[in-house]
Amino acid sequence: MGVLNVTPDSFSDGGRFVQLDAALLHARQMIDDGADIIDIGGESTRPGATPISPETEMQRVLPVLRALQGARVPISVDTSQPALMRAALEEGASIINDVRGFRANQAVEAVRDSDCGLVVMHMRGEPATMQRQPVYDDVIAEVSSWLARRCDELALAGIARERMVVDPGFGFGKNHEHNRQLLASIGKLLSVGQPLLVGVSRKSTLGEITGKPAEQRLSASLAAALIAIEGGARIVRVHDVGATRDAIAVWEAVQAERRPAPR
Numbered sequence: 001m002g003v004l005n006v007t008p009d010s011f012s013d014g015g016r017f018v019q020l021d022a023a024l025l026h027a028r029q030m031i032d033d034g035a036d037i038i039d040i041g042g043e044s045t046r047p048g049a050t051p052i053s054p055e056t057e058m059q060r061v062l063p064v065l066r067a068l069q070g071a072r073v074p075i076s077v078d079t080s081q082p083a084l085m086r087a088a089l090e091e092g093a094s095i096i097n098d099v100r101g102f103r104a105n106q107a108v109e110a111v112r113d114s115d116c117g118l119v120v121m122h123m124r125g126e127p128a129t130m131q132r133q134p135v136y137d138d139v140i141a142e143v144s145s146w147l148a149r150r151c152d153e154l155a156l157a158g159i160a161r162e163r164m165v166v167d168p169g170f171g172f173g174k175n176h177e178h179n180r181q182l183l184a185s186i187g188k189l190l191s192v193g194q195p196l197l198v199g200v201s202r203k204s205t206l207g208e209i210t211g212k213p214a215e216q217r218l219s220a221s222l223a224a225a226l227i228a229i230e231g232g233a234r235i236v237r238v239h240d241v242g243a244t245r246d247a248i249a250v251w252e253a254v255q256a257e258r259r260p261a262p263r
């Protein structure tokens with residue numbers, strides 16, 4: 001999943017893709033580089049970000065989505081706003097990626113009667129405050145049981161489980177130690193019973209490990225993506241699609257050699 005931020009303040013490529021043409025160019029490049037999904041987001045959810053109005057978010061996302069109609073890959077829209085969810089589905093989005101796990105009033109109703117995929121992410125708190133000393137007794141068990149419960153609630157509300165992908169939400173109400181613990185035991189989240197999506201690309205936890213700023217975290221992001229895939233993640237949400245594709249190709253080629261030869 002290639003990240004297409006259309007926010008002026010996104011943490012790693014802030015301001016570069018606010019122009020429609022630049023956004024489209026970037027999306028097409030990610031598709032050529034091998035992205036299977038493009039995820040368009042108009043609200044920055046980086047730690048400390050202030051919320052924006054639903055209107056601003058729509059004005060940022062919808063023109064890009066419209067211009068990408070007919071793209072050869074499914075388009076995901078990263079939003080927690082029910083009005084944008086509805087509008088995006090009308091404009092042909094195939095997936096809604098909600099970092100708040102469809103908890104907003106009317107979010108479930110906005111997606112229920114379509115056949116879109118849902119990315120159900122764990123976040124403790126809100127972006128503006130979520131990094132103020134998050135505490136867990138056991139981050140893996142707590143994130144995993146929250147995701148399982150949320151999927152049960154969505155299923156009870158009438159959403160087929162085949163539509164749901166779960167995501168532990170790296171950096172969303174988790175400190176660096178929590179993020180390392182989650183990545184180390186990522187496979188345990190498969191117990192939720194839904195496909196797993198992981199987004200660690202360029203995140204501050206990688207900066208904490210390497211001492212590098214966001215724009216120099218490519219190698220760290222590739223390492224983290226491969227750890228996630230080795231642990232069972234089916235989708236990785238990344239900024240650097242071509243490099244991630246190459247890394248995955250090497251991993252897959254080696255995996256094929258690990259499988260027992262047919263008799």
Ligand code: 9MG
Nearest residue numbers: 078097119121167169170199
């Ligand atoms: C929008 N966004 C930023 N980080 C993310 C992550 O880790 N997962 C998902 N699903 N969305 C994210």
